Structure formats: structure tokens, C-alpha cells
Amino acid sequence: MNTEQHPSPPQFLAERRWLLPSALAAEFEPDPDRPGRPRRTARDWVVDFGFFLLAVLLGLLSADTLVQEDIPGGLVALDQLLGALACGAVWLRRRWPFGLAVAMVPVCFVSNTAGGAGIVALFTLAVHRPFRYVAWAAGASLAATPLFFWLRPDPEIPYGWAVFSVVLLTGAMVGWGMFVRSKRQLMVSLRDRARRAETEARLRAEQAQRLAREAIAREMHDVLAHRLTLLSVHAGALEFRPDAPRDEVQRAAGVIRESAHEALQDLREIIGVLRAGESDDSGRPQPTLAALEALVAECREAGMKVTLDLRVTDQAAVPASVGRTAYRITQEGLTNARKHAPGTEVTVTVTGAPGEGLTVAVRNGAPEGEVPPVPGSGQGLIGLRERATLTGGRLDHGPAGDGGFAVRAWLPWG
Structure with a gap:
């Protein structure tokens, strides 16, 4: 058959x-257009x-x-x-x-x-x-x-x-x-x-939201890292020196309390921005180049040795984005110096003029003795480089010749 x-x-x-x-x-x-009946x-x-x-x-x-x-x-x-x-x-x-x-x-x-x-x-x-x-x-x-x-x-x-x-x-x-x-x-x-x-509008909105959240995350890192580092350093000092003088303990406790208060206030403002769905409107004005002296004074009160060399022609003419980026670079540099080289002298140099750009340099010497480990992921310097690139500038960092560390950035102005 x-x-x-x-x-x-x-x-x-x-x-x-x-x-x-x-x-x-x-x-x-x-028929691909009519796969079934x-x-x-x-x-x-x-x-x-x-x-x-x-x-x-x-x-x-x-x-x-x-x-x-x-x-x-x-x-x-x-x-x-x-x-x-x-x-x-x-x-x-x-x-x-x-x-x-x-x-x-x-x-x-x-x-x-x-x-x-x-x-x-x-x-x-x-x-x-x-x-x-x-x-x-x-x-x-x-x-x-x-x-x-x-x-x-x-x-x-x-x-x-x-x-x-x-x-x-x-x-x-x-x-x-x-x-x-x-x-x-x-x-x-x-x-x-x-x-x-x-679909494209939804993707653009999602991308804009993602970029805004990334910017807020960088802002959160820059703002809170400075405050929390103060807490960590002074709490560590109290832990390693329980027999410190009463005045020094009170001063450290005051710095810890003030830093915790400021950190909570900054955290509330950032959470408020996230809930409101905005990225630029926080509870208070954003820091600019004019706030550098207040930042250095705060670090000096916390026990750091900071020298500020501010030689900028017409500070009021510095663009807000450039001034804010310069402030964040200085803040992150001081935070890293406090964490990884406590007790060393830090030099902050800010120079520039319209048409020449703004140069920001933060340099600290080599630490003396063994430095207690401080948790950190190194994302701060990566965020600073992104900030400088977004403003059209550049940022370099690395060890200095005397064993210290230096951060140098150039930002466009005019």
C-alpha cells in the first residue's frame, strides 16, 4: 500500500x-496582516x-x-x-x-x-x-x-x-x-x-524625569556628604579620644548636632523636591560662588586648616550654573580632604575673569600617620566631572607630588 x-x-x-x-x-x-479569521x-x-x-x-x-x-x-x-x-x-x-x-x-x-x-x-x-x-x-x-x-x-x-x-x-x-x-x-x-x-512624548518625559532624578541624586550626594563627613570625623575623634578635654568634647558635640540638623534640613528639602516633581525649586536659594567664604568658615569652625585664595574679577557676573558648580567642586574637595587627610592644610584657589574662564583648585598635603578608614565609593569625583562636563568645562584629579591630593577644574565664563 x-x-x-x-x-x-x-x-x-x-x-x-x-x-x-x-x-x-x-x-x-x-496574509501577515490577517493572521486569523x-x-x-x-x-x-x-x-x-x-x-x-x-x-x-x-x-x-x-x-x-x-x-x-x-x-x-x-x-x-x-x-x-x-x-x-x-x-x-x-x-x-x-x-x-x-x-x-x-x-x-x-x-x-x-x-x-x-x-x-x-x-x-x-x-x-x-x-x-x-x-x-x-x-x-x-x-x-x-x-x-x-x-x-x-x-x-x-x-x-x-x-x-x-x-x-x-x-x-x-x-x-x-x-x-x-x-x-x-x-x-x-x-x-x-x-x-x-x-x-x-510613545515618543512619554519616553521624552521619562527621560527628563530620569535626568532630573539623577541631578537630584548628585545634589543629594554633594549636600549630604559634606554634613555626614563632619559627623563621621567628629564622632570618630570622640571614639578614639574618650579622655579629651571637656571644651573639646563640647565643641565636637556642637559640630555633630549642627551638622545633623543641617543634614536633616537638606534631606527634607530634597525629598520635597522629589515629591513636587521639580528639580530646581528647593526651599532656599542654591549656593553660588559668593557662598565659598561661608563654606570655608564652617570648615574652619570644624577644626580644618583651610586657606582660601579667591581672585575673581566681578564675582556678581559669574553665571549661576558656573558658580554653583564651583561651589560643589570646592565642597567635595574639602569633604574628601577631611575624610582621607584629616589634620592637613587644605588650599582652595579660585581665579578667573570674563572670557578667561573660572579655575578652581583644591589641594591638600599628605596625611600624617595612619588615617582611620572612612566609608566612601568614590562617586563624588565622578559626579564632579559630570557637573564640569555639563557646563562645558573639564576636571582633573589625582595625587600631588608631595603625597597629597589635588582637584583642579576649569569652567567656561563668557
């Missing part, structure tokens, strides 16, 4: 598409029923011409049977628009009452498929039209006018269908464009 399975006709034709025209071969392949909506049912009635009405009108022709009764019955089947096949026009239009070409050639179904099938093909499919079906139909009227002439309309009317009707159906198709494609394109615009 031969158990070999033979492929089905559509599969056989699809595997040998080189035997067929490209449009017909493509029809036997799955979609359910008809209420509007689809109304439209399909309307086209079915149109096909039946045109078929009934064409049936009147059969009475005037000298055709045997059996052929008239066959003509009407094919017309009825063609009208019923109109319900399949959404599923197989190209197959139905191709099948209507020979059916309409032998059945006069199937003409309405053929027109509906051709219109459906123009709506649901590209023009190359319509060209195959409409071309075959127009090629058979002269032969049809030569074999079955209309008793009331001359041969030329009959052929011309069919050609005109076919062209009108094709044009109308292509217009509907282009309108649908335009609406789909506009919807896709609107969807892409909404």
Missing part, C-alpha cells in the same frame, strides 16, 4: 509558485448584507435579459443557479478577496446573473489588496468582455456601447475601491503616527 501523503492543492501550488504569476502565488501564502463587527455585518443585496438586485435585473434572448430553458436555469451561488459567495469576500475575484471571471463569463457578484468581488479586491492583484483580476475580466457580448449580444444596447459601459463600470469600481483603500491606509498611518508621537 502506498502510504505517501500528497500535499493539498494550495500547498502544492505554494511549493511551485514559479509556475504561477506572482500575485496568484502570493494569495496562497498566509477576524470576527465581523456590527458594521461589517451591515456592509456585507448591503453588498449581498446589491449583488442580488443586479442579478435580478440581469435575469430579465435572459427572457429576451433565445436560450434553452436548461441553460437559463444553469445561469440563474450560478448567479445564486455567486451571490452567496459574496459573504466570503473578506476572507478570500483575490480568490473570489479570480473565480468570478469565468463564472461571470458563462452566467449573466452573476455580474453583480463579480462587481462586488472586484470592488472588495481593490479595497483589501494592492493594485497588482486588481490588475490581474480586472485585466482578465476586461479581456473577456468583448468576447462575452459577441457571443451573447444585448438585444437593446449596441455592441460597442455594451462593451464601453462594462469597461467604464469596471474602471469606476476599481477607482472607488482604490480610493477607499488609500483612505483607510491614510487613517492607519495617522493613527500609527499619533501612537508613535504619544
Whole structure:
């Protein structure tokens, strides 16, 4: 017994598409736009029923011409049977628009009452498929039209006018269908464009929010690291020197209390910014270049040896972003010096003029003796470099020749 399975006709034709025209071969392949059989909506049912009635009405009108022709009764019955089947096949026009239009070409050639179904099938093909499919079906139909009227002439309309009317009707159906198709494609394109615009707007908003949160995170690091370092240094001093003089213990305790209070206040302001969804509006003005002296004075009160060399022409003319960046660089440099080189002298130099830029340098000497470990991830210097780059400047840092450490930045001004 031969158990070999033979492929089905559509599969056989699809595997040998080189035997067929490209449009017909493509029809036997799955349609990527219609992966499954979609359910008809209420509007689809109304439209399909309307086209079915149109096909039946045109078929009934064409049936009147059969009475005037000298055709045997059996052929008239066959003509009407094919017309009825063609009208019923109109319900399949959404599923197989190209197959139905191709099948209507020979059916309409032998059945006069199937003409309405053929027109509906051709219109459906123009709506649901590209023009190359319509060209195959409409071309075959127009090629058979002269032969049809030569074999079955209309008793009331001359041969030329009959052929011309069919050609005109076919062209009108094709044009109308292509217009509907282009309108649908335009609406789909506009919807896709609107969807892409909404997606891009949402992505831009998310990116802006992410950048704002990153800026707030850097601000949180710069603000809190300075305060918490003071807490760590003075708490460590009290731990290692429990027998320190009473005045020194009181001073350290006062610095710890003040630093904790300032850290909590800064943290409240940053959390308030996060809750408000803003990045620039905090509870108090942002620090600028004019606040450097207050920063140095605070460090001196905490026991640091800081020398400030501020030689800037017209400090009031320094841009706010540049001044704020210079302040944060100085603050981070002093914080790192306090953590990794306690007791050493720190020199802060800020020079510049309009057109020349602003130069900020923070340098500390080598620490004496063993420095107790202070937790830190090194992200502060990375954040400073990002700040300087965002303002159009640059920042370098590294060990100095005498064993100390130096941070140097240049920021554009004017």
C-alpha cells in the first residue's frame, strides 16, 4: 500500500509558485496582516448584507435579459443557479478577496446573473489588496468582455456601447475601491503616527524625569556628604579620644548636632523636591560662588586648616550654573580632604575673569600617620566631572607630588 501523503492543492501550488504569476502565488501564502479569521463587527455585518443585496438586485435585473434572448430553458436555469451561488459567495469576500475575484471571471463569463457578484468581488479586491492583484483580476475580466457580448449580444444596447459601459463600470469600481483603500491606509498611518508621537512624548518625559532624578541624586550626594563627613570625623575623634578635654568634647558635640540638623534640613528639602516633581525649586536659594567664604568658615569652625585664595574679577557676573558648580567642586574637595587627610592644610584657589574662564583648585598635603578608614565609593569625583562636563568645562584629579591630593577644574565664563 502506498502510504505517501500528497500535499493539498494550495500547498502544492505554494511549493511551485514559479509556475504561477506572482500575485496568484502570493494569495496562497498566509496574509501577515490577517493572521486569523477576524470576527465581523456590527458594521461589517451591515456592509456585507448591503453588498449581498446589491449583488442580488443586479442579478435580478440581469435575469430579465435572459427572457429576451433565445436560450434553452436548461441553460437559463444553469445561469440563474450560478448567479445564486455567486451571490452567496459574496459573504466570503473578506476572507478570500483575490480568490473570489479570480473565480468570478469565468463564472461571470458563462452566467449573466452573476455580474453583480463579480462587481462586488472586484470592488472588495481593490479595497483589501494592492493594485497588482486588481490588475490581474480586472485585466482578465476586461479581456473577456468583448468576447462575452459577441457571443451573447444585448438585444437593446449596441455592441460597442455594451462593451464601453462594462469597461467604464469596471474602471469606476476599481477607482472607488482604490480610493477607499488609500483612505483607510491614510487613517492607519495617522493613527500609527499619533501612537508613535504619544510613545515618543512619554519616553521624552521619562527621560527628563530620569535626568532630573539623577541631578537630584548628585545634589543629594554633594549636600549630604559634606554634613555626614563632619559627623563621621567628629564622632570618630570622640571614639578614639574618650579622655579629651571637656571644651573639646563640647565643641565636637556642637559640630555633630549642627551638622545633623543641617543634614536633616537638606534631606527634607530634597525629598520635597522629589515629591513636587521639580528639580530646581528647593526651599532656599542654591549656593553660588559668593557662598565659598561661608563654606570655608564652617570648615574652619570644624577644626580644618583651610586657606582660601579667591581672585575673581566681578564675582556678581559669574553665571549661576558656573558658580554653583564651583561651589560643589570646592565642597567635595574639602569633604574628601577631611575624610582621607584629616589634620592637613587644605588650599582652595579660585581665579578667573570674563572670557578667561573660572579655575578652581583644591589641594591638600599628605596625611600624617595612619588615617582611620572612612566609608566612601568614590562617586563624588565622578559626579564632579559630570557637573564640569555639563557646563562645558573639564576636571582633573589625582595625587600631588608631595603625597597629597589635588582637584583642579576649569569652567567656561563668557
